[in-house]
Amino acid sequence: MVAKILDGKQIAKEYRQGLKDQVEELNKQGFTPKLSVILVGNDDASQSYVKSKKKAAEEIGMISEIIHLDESTTEKEVLNELGRLNNDDSVSGILVQVPLPKQVSEQKVLEAINPDKDVDGFHPTNIGKLCIHEQTFIPCTPLGIMEILKHSDIDLEGKNAVVIGRSHIVGQPVSKLLLQANCTVTILHSRTKNMSEYLKNADIIVSAVGKPGLVTKDVVKEGAVVIDVGNTPDENGKLKGDVDYDEVKNVAGAITPVPGGVGPLTITMVLNNALLAEKMRRGIK
């Protein structure tokens, strides 16, 4: 079997057109969503991510700003900046790029974001709402994964989904979304014994670890849907997923490439959530 390639770039393009139309509608009502991104320090990958988010926001007609703070910025200074954005009525959505320098507590910063402007969905209030299925900001990569599955008409009802990785950004929230979609969900992590025992029964595999070559052909069931969230740069700066793509595509039923799979959807869902934030505060459905 040769897998169907789940083209994240194309799915994102179509989705962003829909968002652009909605931004135009809001403009007619006198509102323009604004996304403010705080970046602390000079991590190359983070700088590249935030630039992509700003560019994508502007392409659909949103206003976007990057607040770039020095590597030596104190926690108090970051919290002050957040306080300013929380109270700035022109700002619809706020995102603080992680990781943060070691003198700044990620947890404190994420908890200081106004939950109504929390486009990442990392605030405990929004995580709690996700757990009880209340309307909320859902973390962007998990939301993007669900959009890929939906767009590709992949039936999730009663399927065995195996998620590799238990991070707050991807593994745990995507597990909750798959559970809400009526999958039977297993989460594997660094202490799991015999990963292949679980993987060989998986109808859907989501790998979000950051270990190139982790998911090989021999552990994937014929016809499984394989979603690769890994994006680790190799020695030439080329992004590598967790999945051995060239081999696994010959057994999987469907597979996301890296790059061009999940990544474009993550950025799209940042825009989706910024638009949602603007609509929520204006009381627009």
Ligand code: GUN
């Ligand atoms: N760093 C890596 N992924 C993410 C993300 O989705 N949001 C933020 N804020 N930082 C990240």
